[in-house]
Amino acid sequence: xxxxxxxxxxxxxxxxxxxxxxxxxxxxxxxxxxxxxxxxxxxxxxxxxxxxxxxxxxxxxxxxxxxxxxxxxxxxxxxxxxxxxxxxxxxxxxxxxxxxxxxxxxxxxxxxxxxxxxxxxxxxxxxxxxxxxxxxxxxxxxxxxxxxxxxxxxxxxxxxxxxxxxxxxxxxxxxxxxxxxxxxxxxxxxxxxxxxxxxxxxxxxxxxxxxxxxxxxxxxxxxxxxxxxxxxxxxxxxxxxxxxxxxxxxxxxxxxxxxxxxxxxxxxxxxxxxxxxxxxxxxxxxxxxxxxxxxxxx
Amino acid sequence: xxxxxxxxxxxxxxxxxxxxxxxxxxxxxxxxxxxxxxxxxxxxxxxxxxxxxxxxxxxxxxxxxxxxxxxxxxxxxxxxxxxxxxxxxxxxxxxxxxxxxxxxxxxxxxxxxxxxxxxxxxxxxxxxxxxxxxxxxxxxxxxxxxxxxxxxxxxxxxxxxxxxxxxxxxxxxxxxxxxxxxxxxxxxxxxxxxxxxxxxxxxxxxxxxxxxxxxxxxxxxxxxxxxxxxxxxxxxxxxxxxxxxxxxxxxxxxxxxxxxxxxxxxxxxxxxxxxxxxxxxxxxxxxxxxxxxxxxxx
Numbered sequence: 284x285x286x287x288x289x290x291x292x293x294x295x296x297x298x299x300x301x302x303x304x305x306x307x308x309x310x311x312x313x314x315x316x317x318x319x320x321x322x323x324x325x326x327x328x329x330x331x332x333x334x335x336x337x338x339x340x341x342x343x344x345x346x347x348x349x350x351x352x353x354x355x356x357x358x359x360x361x362x363x364x365x366x367x368x369x370x371x372x373x374x375x376x377x378x379x380x381x382x383x384x385x386x387x388x389x390x391x392x393x394x395x396x397x398x399x400x401x402x403x404x405x406x407x408x409x410x411x412x413x414x415x416x417x418x419x420x421x422x423x424x425x426x427x428x429x430x431x432x433x434x435x436x437x438x439x440x441x442x443x444x445x446x447x448x449x450x451x452x453x454x455x456x457x458x459x460x461x462x463x464x465x466x467x468x469x470x471x472x473x474x475x476x477x478x479x480x481x482x483x484x485x486x487x488x489x490x491x492x493x494x495x496x497x498x499x500x501x502x503x504x505x506x507x508x509x510x511x512x513x514x515x516x517x518x519x520x521x522x523x524x525x526x527x528x529x530x531x532x533x534x535x536x537x538x539x540x541x542x543x544x545x546x547x548x549x550x551x552x553x554x555x556x557x558x559x560x561x562x563x564x565x566x567x568x569x570x571x572x573x574x575x576x577x578x579x580x581x
Numbered sequence: 582x583x584x585x586x587x588x589x590x591x592x593x594x595x596x597x598x599x600x601x602x603x604x605x606x607x608x609x610x611x612x613x614x615x616x617x618x619x620x621x622x623x624x625x626x627x628x629x630x631x632x633x634x635x636x637x638x639x640x641x642x643x644x645x646x647x648x649x650x651x652x653x654x655x656x657x658x659x660x661x662x663x664x665x666x667x668x669x670x671x672x673x674x675x676x677x678x679x680x681x682x683x684x685x686x687x688x689x690x691x692x693x694x695x696x697x698x699x700x701x702x703x704x705x706x707x708x709x710x711x712x713x714x715x716x717x718x719x720x721x722x723x724x725x726x727x728x729x730x731x732x733x734x735x736x737x738x739x740x741x742x743x744x745x746x747x748x749x750x751x752x753x754x755x756x757x758x759x760x761x762x763x764x765x766x767x768x769x770x771x772x773x774x775x776x777x778x779x780x781x782x783x784x785x786x787x788x789x790x791x792x793x794x795x796x797x798x799x800x801x802x803x804x805x806x807x808x809x810x811x812x813x814x815x816x817x818x819x820x821x822x823x824x825x826x827x828x829x830x831x832x833x834x835x836x837x838x839x840x841x842x843x844x845x846x847x848x849x850x851x852x853x854x855x856x857x858x859x860x861x862x863x864x865x866x867x868x869x870x871x872x873x874x875x876x877x878x879x
Contacts, residue, residue, distance in 0.1 A: 410708030481779040488738040
């Protein structure tokens with residue numbers, strides 16, 4: 284069993300991006316500039332956005348944080364989006380979700396210019412992905428593909444099973460893995476795909492039968508330690524997208540972090556597995572920065 | 582074994598659409614208007630477009646056929662698209678593919694206004710489908726979903742296997758079947774989905790093992806009589822999207838039409854199967870008219 288180590292990979296990718304920014308600077312080019320919009324006081328959102336801004340600094344990007352009260356109206360937020368769409372210095376921006384319930388997330392997402400939609404949530408960009416065209420792939424599936432690529436895990440013709448069908452993880456993950464290797468979104472990024480893909484979810488009746496045939500199992504079901512050893516084939520590659528806080532009195536913090544996979548019993552059966560924390564989570568911020576770099580180059 | 586009868590269903594749907602057009606007329610509303618653009622002299626394309634126009638007349642739609650020489654430039658075709666985008670009387674239009682090789686199909690498809698893209702090929706509409714939102718679903722997957730709905734074939738929790746991953750059939754088919762029943766594109770149309778879906782293709786290594794577990798098998802691989810009886814589970818539902826001409830001296834025409842499924846040997850094992858011809862093919866024109874009706878109502 285070998286770890287798919289998000290710490291090592293994300294360091295590697297951040298260093299690569301920083302190198303590219305240096306080269307752009309030397310050549311007198313435009314420094315990539317990411318803006319993040321945060322509405323309200325959600326603690327987790329604040330943490331995520333801060334981490335995004337911090338990592339921008341780390342790689343040498345410019346970053347702008349636009350913070351607004353939770354009482355901000357939809358019209359006010361739309362005006363901010365429009366301003367960012369029209370600001371030539373901003374290469375890409377994100378509006379951190381979730382938004383307060385009086386604001387339509389769909390309306391806001393749809394109003395972001397697809398050229399600056401580095402989260403890859405706009406229907407136009409999702410459609411390009413579905414068509415196999417190069418686009419801004421959303422952070423988590425992009426991060427998983429990077430992991431597979433950098434650990435040289437062969438996917439062509441393999442049985443891949445994705446548990447979960449969400450719009451931001453399971454569904455795009457299944458699309459990417461099933462595309463032909465020669466299509467734009469795969470070939471241009473040097474990814475590996477061409478897998479036989481099964482999409483499972485809460486309504487799947489014979490889950491264990493399906494997962495235990497998977498050469499590569501991607502788990503994004505959002506249930507703590509859901510996947511147990513009996514569900515996994517010997518020698519499988521297991522990618523765990525989940526992250527959950529579990530009360531644990533032995534820890535100073537009072538909790539420990541676990542994924543969607545029961546790591547201790549599953550890991551010994553696998554050829555490769557992502558740890559939680561230290562796995563896929565760390566890759567997502569890299570994906571956002573990779574997308575911003577790509578937007579800046581356009 | 583029961584036939585999923587495209588003749589009966591398409592007649593039923595065309596009659597329903599004609600009824601809706603009558604009601605619109607009586608209420609003094611605007612008659613739906615479809616335009617079709619045909620470039621060049623491809624015989625098959627000519628036949629398809631003629632059939633589309635004829636069926637518009639049949640249901641009471643207005644239709645406009647715009648025919649141009651194969652020497653038409655990309656700029657000239659773009660100008661036609663722009664004019665149709667801006668023509669308030671046109672509710673929806675299609676540009677018949679394939680186009681002559683000197684014209685970029687991607688460029689033309691992307692330039693059609695998503696509101697009038699009744700073929701459902703524009704990335705924005707494909708993205709909405711991938712996100713589970715109501716949109717113009719492309720003709721063949723939409724037609725298959727109509728068949729499943731109208732024959733009351735339960736898909737929730739079933740093992741669906743789609744052979745083929747093309748952008749216009751296999752890929753959107755897999756998306757639709759795997760979506761939650763409560764999502765917009767499924768719920769608003771009264772479709773059934775929520776299936777466990779496996780996408781197979783030319784690189785799939787253990788195809789027979791996978792297909793022989795399918796409760797519902799959708800075949801869109803483009804190879805004549807590819808699926809044989811040993812690949813199909815007893816009692817499965819088999820949907821055959823393929824259509825091929827096979828030389829046959831016993832026929833006056835010199836050929837017979839077959840699908841991607843070896844019908845004679847597969848049919849006895851199934852609970853439901855589509856014939857070729859007389860199956861999915863007839864549903865596609867209905868999908869186009871349904872989309873045009875929807876566009877007209879907006």
